[in-house]
Amino acid sequence: NIANIFEFQLVHDCNVQLAQYRNAVQCIGTSQDGAQLRKDLDTYGRACVRSCEAAKSCVLPQLRHEVEFTRHASHFIGCVNACVVEMRRCEALERTFPMGDPSVTPQQISHMEEMLETLENLITVHFSTSESSPAERVTPRRRRAANCRPTCVCSKLKTSYA
Known part of the structure; x- marks a missing residue:
């Protein structure tokens, strides 16, 4: 599928x-x-933001309309999160070492x-609307040992550490 390949390329570029x-x-x-590192930081930071913008235009419609998230969408969300973390870290380091x-x-x-x-809001909406209601969920019953009665204290447990 051409769209998936294009999406993969955009997310890969972002990464x-x-x-x-x-x-x-x-x-x-x-x-x-x-001076060269600081120039590179500016160049790489802008390139990172641009690549995230490009990938966003491809991934956001998918997050709004697809039944399932693709692996690329998950990777993209991780890239955006990591980009925010690195930008904050860069800001703090540049304050420390101006x-x-x-x-x-x-x-x-x-x-x-x-x-x-x-992106996080779209994930929340996606999973809150795609989950089944609590009434439809089947909760498994807790299993007891065949020889255990709920009213007695289980003799198989050790009560002494001596």
């Missing part, structure tokens, strides 16, 4: 961009930190948080 961004964030405050303008703005973080919240 690749996130990995590059994460690797760069890990270098803040180390001996590898410098060098010029920060590569992540609070607006970028809030934009990604809104995207994540939208």
Whole structure:
């Protein structure tokens, strides 16, 4: 299916961009930190946001209308969540180790948080409408041993640790 391949490519690209961004964030405050790293952070962060935006346009309609989530949708939600975590981490590290303008703005973080919240809300709606009602669920009865009576204390339990 062409749509699934396209969706896979978008989510894969999102994951690749996130990995590059994460690797760069890990270098803040180390001996590898410098002007080039901060420039790369800005580039990778923007690329990560752009790839998440592109994947969102493909995955969101699926989350609203499909009966089942695909594996790609689950991976995409994980990527967006990890992107938010890395952006917050980058912001905190850049505050601790300042060098010029920060590569992540609070607006970028809030934009990604809104995207994540939208995805989480769609998951909640999906699972709350697709679950069967509690009355329709069958709860298995607890099994007792054949020689056990509910009114007696089970003699098979050890009561002494001596």
